[in-house]
Amino acid sequence: MLRPLPPGKEAVTARIYWFRNDLRLLDNRAFSQACSASSALLPVYCHEPATLTRWGFERTGPHRQHFLAATLADLSARLRERGSDLLELTGHPAEVLPPLLQAVGAQELACEEIAAPEEQQAVNALRAAGIPVATTWQSSLLDPSTLPFPPASLPEVFTAFRLAVERGGIRPPEPLPIPARLPGLPALPAAALLCRAPPRPLPAAPASGSSSFPYALPSFGGGETAALSHLERYLGRKLAHTYKSTRNELAGVDFSSKLSPWLASGALSARTAYAALKGFEAQHGANDGTYWLWFELLFRDYFRFLHLKHGSRLYRARGLGEAAAPAHDAQAFTQWTKGRTAAPLINAGMRELAATGYSSNRMRQVLASYLVYDLGCDFRAGAAWFESMLVDYDVYTNQGNWLSIAGRGTDPRGGRQFNLEKQTAQYDPGGQYRARWAT
Ligand SMILES: Cc1cc2nc3c(=O)[nH]c(=O)nc-3n(C[C@H](O)[C@H](O)[C@H](O)COP(=O)(O)OP(=O)(O)OC[C@H]3O[C@@H](n4cnc5c(N)ncnc54)[C@H](O)[C@@H]3O)c2cc1C
Incomplete structure (x- = not known):
């Protein structure tokens, strides 16, 4: 529960701290700086409205939704233990944050810096709306x-x-400690809470026993x-x-x-x-x-x-290279996403990914290589599918790995094509992995 300051106790230097991909208190430089510079601080998280990728599936699939909900619940609890709280909003940051800043009389928005195009656009849109945004790389x-x-x-x-x-x-x-003192919340007029996120219906938890990252268990939960x-x-x-x-x-x-x-x-x-x-x-x-x-x-x-x-x-479609934009076979891509290709190891890997949200690094490499080189599909579709499915989706790591497999990154040796037969013989010689994810 958000507990506003009593009337008459409004702070002089009020800020909003916008949590992004930094959902922690320990070693959070941007948050620590905002704490020490503010006499009142409102921590917020924006749930972007659900969107489909250009390839036609939801951008944030059930696994990450689930993990994120647990992460935010933990962050809220940790903030509340320290006399603060987390306001969860639904909407694009440039739409929901400016009225909130005005409503609570905050002078600045502080957040971590994310050097990826869409994340930068979100900050640019806020600045274009006249909001002073202080970003910190961390x-x-x-x-x-x-x-x-x-x-x-x-x-x-x-x-x-x-x-x-x-x-x-x-x-x-060295990692920074949790700030010794969290500033109190600014007074929150009812209007500030209009965009508050309604509770999200969450997908059912996965069958933990079969997962390499059983996030339904508290010990692997978000936060x-x-x-x-x-x-x-x-x-x-x-x-x-x-x-x-x-x-x-x-x-x-x-x-x-x-x-x-x-x-x-x-x-x-x-x-x-x-x-x-x-x-x-x-x-x-x-x-x-x-x-x-x-x-x-x-x-x-x-x-x-x-x-x-x-x-x-x-x-870009061609990444850092000069080669033409990749071809794409929409039907083959769909079969890949469903785990219905001609290759049993790929099918097992794709089913594991869809069922659990996790895949080993070795399987990710093999799955990506197969999509690009054996099925002749656009690596960006594969990257988008991983974004949707992975519980650990990370914009930098995902894009970087896909570019490198597709040979459109920086490596002068070109792409990385994996020999499926060799990979199968080396990493699943007894067929247990294929058998586990056969259906
Ligand atoms: C096509 C493809 C897409 C990927 N997409 C993602 C993604 O969206 N998010 C993500 O976190 N990882 C991604 N990876 C990297 C890697 O597969 C995972 O980080 C790793 O499997 C996660 O399990 P772990 O934490 O047990 O890793 P460990 O093997 O224990 O490694 C420790 C940490 O090192 C980092 N790391 C490991 N492998 C890599 C790598 N290949 N590139 C960069 N960092 C690495 C990760 O932060 C990882 O948590 C991708 C790899 C490929 C080939």
């Missing part, structure tokens, strides 16, 4: 200002980026509380030591860190994950498993910095 592990090159000179190959970071001894900043417990549990079981040797498996809860849904929603920051990993190494020793987790988190950063360098060019 979703990467490394601070871009500490890199040995400006984002515009980011190496075009990940390995060159990683070596420059490692040779330069560049390390992430910062579950994220921090999961991180502690993962490291406590010393699974980081075996990460490199298990990370290419197709199914199970332990073969990889399973941090992605919390990282993508921002319930967990990459810096918090990294600091915990370093603590683990100090206590239990570093090995190739712990190194490889750093490597993957750096890979996540690389796609973020690629957006700082190339921006909307990454979203």
